[in-house]
Amino acid sequence: xxxxxxxxxxxxxxxxxxxxxxxxxxxxxxxxxxxxxxxxxxxxxxxxxxxxxxxxxxxxxxxxxxxxxxxxxxxxxxxxxxxxxxxxxxxxxxxxxxxxxxxxxxxxxxxxxxxxxxxxxxxxxxxxxxxxxxxxxxxxxxxxxxxxxxxxxxxxxxxxxxxxxxxxxxxxxxxxxxxxxxxxxxxxxxxxxxxxxxxxxxxxxxxxxxxxxxxxxxxxxxxxxx
Amino acid sequence: xxxxxxxxxxxxxxxxxxxxxxxxxxxxxxxxxxxxxxxxxxxxxxxxxxxxxxxxxxxxxxxxxxxxxxxxxxxxxxxxxxxxxxxxxxxxxxxxxxxxxxxxxxxxxxxxxxxxxxxxxxxxxxxxxxxxxxxxxxxxxxxxxxxxxxxxxxxxxxxxxxxxxxxxxxxxxxxxxxxxxxxxxxxxxxxxx
Numbered sequence: 026x027x028x029x030x031x032x033x034x035x036x037x038x039x040x041x042x043x044x045x046x047x048x049x050x051x052x053x054x055x056x057x058x059x060x061x062x063x064x065x066x067x068x069x070x071x072x073x074x075x076x077x078x079x080x081x082x083x084x085x086x087x088x089x090x091x092x093x094x095x096x097x098x099x100x101x102x103x104x105x106x107x108x109x110x111x112x113x114x115x116x117x118x119x120x121x122x123x124x125x126x127x128x129x130x131x132x133x134x135x136x137x138x139x140x141x142x143x144x145x146x147x148x149x150x151x152x153x154x155x156x157x158x159x160x161x162x163x164x165x166x167x168x169x170x171x172x173x174x175x176x177x178x179x180x181x182x183x184x185x186x187x188x189x190x191x192x193x194x195x196x197x198x199x200x201x202x203x204x205x206x207x208x209x210x211x212x213x214x215x216x217x218x219x220x221x222x223x224x225x226x227x228x229x230x231x232x233x234x235x236x237x238x239x240x241x242x243x244x245x246x247x248x249x250x251x
Numbered sequence: 252x253x254x255x256x257x258x259x260x261x262x263x264x265x266x267x268x269x270x271x272x273x274x275x276x277x278x279x280x281x282x283x284x285x286x287x288x289x290x291x292x293x294x295x296x297x298x299x300x301x302x303x304x305x306x307x308x309x310x311x312x313x314x315x316x317x318x319x320x321x322x323x324x325x326x327x328x329x330x331x332x333x334x335x336x337x338x339x340x341x342x343x344x345x346x347x348x349x350x351x352x353x354x355x356x357x358x359x360x361x362x363x364x365x366x367x368x369x370x371x372x373x374x375x376x377x378x379x380x381x382x383x384x385x386x387x388x389x390x391x392x393x394x395x396x397x398x399x400x401x402x403x404x405x406x407x408x409x410x411x412x413x414x415x416x417x418x419x420x421x422x423x424x425x426x427x428x429x430x431x432x433x434x435x436x437x438x439x440x441x442x443x444x
Contacts, residue, residue: 033307036307036310036311037274037277037278037281039311039314040274040277040310040311040314041274043314044272044274044277044314045272046270046271046272047270047272047317047318048270048318049267049270049318049319049320049321049322050318050319050320050321051321052321109410110319111319111321111329112316112319112328112329112330112332112333112336112408113324113325113327113328113329113330113331113332113333113404113407113408114321114324114328114329114332114407115332115407115408115409115410116410117406117410117411117412117415118410118411119411119412119415120412179318180316180319181312181316181319181333181336183332183335183336183339183410184410242340243340243343243344243347246340246341246344247344247347
C-alpha cells in the first residue's frame with residue numbers, strides 16, 4: 026500500500042468530498058411494500074371498465090386459490106429481482122429457474138382446468154379478444170414493472186437483464202392473476218396468446234430495460250476509464 | 252469462530268458508521284478490507300498490479316453503492332460481491348475495447364499467466380497449479396479456503412446454490428491434487444483450518 030500513497034490519498038479525497046449520510050436499503054420484502062399501492066391500483070383498475078366474470082361456472086376454489094398462489098409467485102419473482110441488486114446476496118440460478126417454472130406452470134395449468142370446466146372461445150372467433158386481453162394485461166403490468174424497475178435501478182444488479190426479466194415476469198404474473206377474474210375466454214390458444222403472451226412481453230420489456238441499464242453502466246465505465 | 256464473528260460484527264459497525272457519513276469509519280474499513288480485496292481481485296485478474304487498480308475502483312464503487320449494504324448482513328460478502336462486479340465490468344470493457352481497436356494481435360500486451368504464484372510465494376508451485384484450475388472452480392476454492400467464506404456466502408456472491416459452490420470448490424481441490432500430486436491437505440482439514 027505504501028508504494029502508491031498518492032493514488033490512495035486521491036481515493037480518500039474523492040470519498041471525503043462526496044461523503045454524505047445515506048439511508049441504507051430496506052429489506053427486499055419491505056421495498057416491495059413501497060410499490061404495493063401502485064400494484065393494487067393497477068390490479069383493481071379493470072373494475073372501472075369491466076365486469077367480473079361469472080365465477081359460479083368455474084367454482085370459487087378455482088377462481089380465488091390460483092389467484093392467491095399466482096400472486097405469491099409473482100411476489101417471489103419480484104423479491105428475487107430486488108435481491109439481485111444487493112451485492113453478496115444474489116439469488117441462485119436454480120431458485121430463479123424453479124420459481125419461473127412454477128409460475129408459468131401454475132398459470133397454464135389453472136387456465137387449462139378452467140377450460141375443462143367452462144370451455145369458451147375458439148381459434149377463429151378470438152383474435153380481437155386475445156388482442157384485447159394482451160393489451161389490457163400489459164397495461165395492468167406496466168406500472169408494476171416500472172415501479173419495481175425503479176427500485177432495482179437504485180441498487181447494483183450484477184445481472185441487469187436477468188433482474189429486468191424477473192421484474193417483467195413478476196409484474197406480468199400479478200397482472201394476469203387480476204385479469205383472469207374478468208376474462209371469460211378459456212380456450213388454450215386464447216390463454217397462450219393473450220395471457221401468457223402478455224406475461225412474456227412484459228418479461229421481454231424488463232429484459233430490454235436491463236439491457237439499456239447495462240449499456241448505460243458500460244458508457245459510464247468507459248467514461249471513467251478513458 | 253468467535254474471533255471471526257467479532258471481526259464481522261466490527262466490520263458491520265464500521266459500515267453503518269460509514270453510511271452515516273463517518274470518514275474515519277471508511278479509513279478503518281479500508282485498512283481491514285483493502286488487502287483481502289486486492290488479493291481477491293488479483294486472483295481474478297491474474298495480475299497483482301491490476302488487482303491494486305481494481306481494488307481502488309472497488310472502494311469507489313462501494314462508496315457509490317454504500318446504501319445497498321443492509322445493516323445486519325455481513326460486510327465481507329457484500330464488499331467481495333462489489334469487487335467481483337467491478338472485475339466483470341472491467342473485463343467486459345477491456346474486451347469491447349480490444350474488439351474495436353485495430354492493433355495487430357502481436358502488439359497486444361501479454362497476460363501474466365503465472366501471476367497467481369506471486370499471491371502464494373510460500374507455496375512453491377501452488378500458484379502455477381491454481382492457474383490450471385478453471386476460473387469458476389478456482390474462485391469458489393479461493394473464496395472458501397483462502398478468504399474463509401462459508402459455502403452459503405459464496406453461493407450468495409456468485410448467484411449459485413450452496414451445494415454448487417461446495418462442488419466447485421471440491422472439484423477445484425481435486426484438480427489441484429491431480430496437478431500437485433498427493434501433497435495436499437484434504438478439504439475437511441483445510442476447511443476447518
